[in-house]
Amino acid sequence: MKKYFIAFLLLLAAQAMVAQKMTTLTYFQNDTLKLDLDLFLPEKASSEKLPLLLYVHGGGFSGGERQSGYDLCRYLAKNGYASATITYTLYAKGKKFSCDGILSEKIKAFQYAVNDLWLATSFFIKNSAKYTIDTSKIFIAGSSAGAETVLHAAFWDFKTMNLYNNSLPENFRYAGLVSGAGAIMDLNLITQKNVIPMFFFHGNGDSTVPYGTAPHHYCKTNASGWLMLFGSYSIYNRLLEMNGSVSLYTFCGGGHEYSGYLFEKEQHHILNFLNDVSKGKKFQNHEIIATGKKNDKSAAYTFCD
Template sequence: MKWIIALILLPCVLQAQTRITYAVKGNDTLYIDHYEPTVSPNGMSIMFVHGGGFTGGDPKNQKPFAEGMQKRGYNVFVISYRLYLKGGEFGCNTVTPVKLKAISTAVEDAADAAKYIISNAATLKVDTSKFFISGSSAGAETILQLLYNPWAKTDKARYDYFATPRFKGALIFAGALIDINTLKQENWVPMLLMHGTKDQLVPYGTASHHYCPANSDGWMIMFGAKTILEQAKTWNKPALLYTYTGKGHEVSGYMFREFDKIDSFMQDVVKGKTIAPEDIVIGAGVK
């Protein structure tokens, strides 16, 4: 009887991830944790970039997101990347050029990881026409700069590959752009954004990163979810913003809880449904 019960329960056991090395850069071995669907695959894949202020963070901490999406039929890839400021800080005392170097380093690695996944699509069971990119906090900043890249012209060898659209859409949890002018009608991808109005680190609208004063070493204007949505409305481009009134930077972790919203958005994008730019405001205390 015991072995019969074990066999009945076996399909419910989550499949352990496979770790893949995608690059070696100096002393850093960069890898991807691959989580295959544990139910019938829906054909969609996600590359996820973790947060941590470019000083820390770890792909293993994204396991709840990966497993939650696994159980909905998604093929998930959580990447590591070089932490240029590992052990340091990304605050107002870190000079702006160093902050930009930290971001650009992460963007380089995210680009290389995406290329690896796409180049090995058959082996990794990726339908490249249904390939999404996602990130949280520093990871969200990384993917936004990869999509709307301020370094594209100065590093064509790396980024010309992305002149052809490579992602079906983007899932952005508390992220911001460093240059709003890189956002153009012709390079737009459908975006699901989640951001708190009281985010104390990454601005919800347009403001200094970490709200650093203008005379600080680390002053740097960034353009958050609200500003991105306003541009989407101007051009009538697909973007869905969940605004969490009164919430702070904790919204960067909402990929662990908003699975239904994420799944619905991705399904609509793949099905070709019209997604009008919309701000869905969720009041303080409302889940």
């Protein structure tokens, strides 16, 4: 009986591997840099073009690995999406990235990660026929540093911030983005001309990346690494002012540990967002999620009381 049970488990594992259809690809390479991604496709080939989600892992621009996006990518592939999790330049590795860091170096860490995401995007646009990708439905998602990456990739000016000899189509826009505990340096980067649907989730007690508007790591104003950031709640309100499509899940009292929560444990929320955007639905909603935690950073947001 035990042999049959083991054989059954091996069969299930083999079926799961088939369903994943994971392929490792090099999306950029030059004399000094090689960047890979893992692409997950639905089990059954389709003649219809597939929407694509590009996932950027967290790790403070100094650590983390693309494998942390596997569960999300597998889930999306099983539900009809192409999805890829990318390796990117960890510019802050070995450098100070908190209050005692150097501001210009912190911004470079953002810029290198953003450029790598643009390179991955360009790769799929150029190879859209080969992988049956719908280039009008390219979504981006990230956790923590990855969330900061996707926000700046969506709204920084490509011509100003581009570091490589590559290009994106004129007036290219991502179809939407998902940000887990992310923030942006300047709310004014988001305008009526470039606004896209967005889905945020964030603990409002996060002491690393502000939920509202505050310095990174809540640094003092005389800190060498002082950097003002506008977090999920501030961006959410910005989109409400613009009448844009936006969802926010607030983990009351939760800290930075919630930066990957939905990617890791409740991926159906991500899928629902992608489906709603793909169908052209308009939405504006704020979900309040109790955690049982108390944190002084949440005091300013009385909707959690």
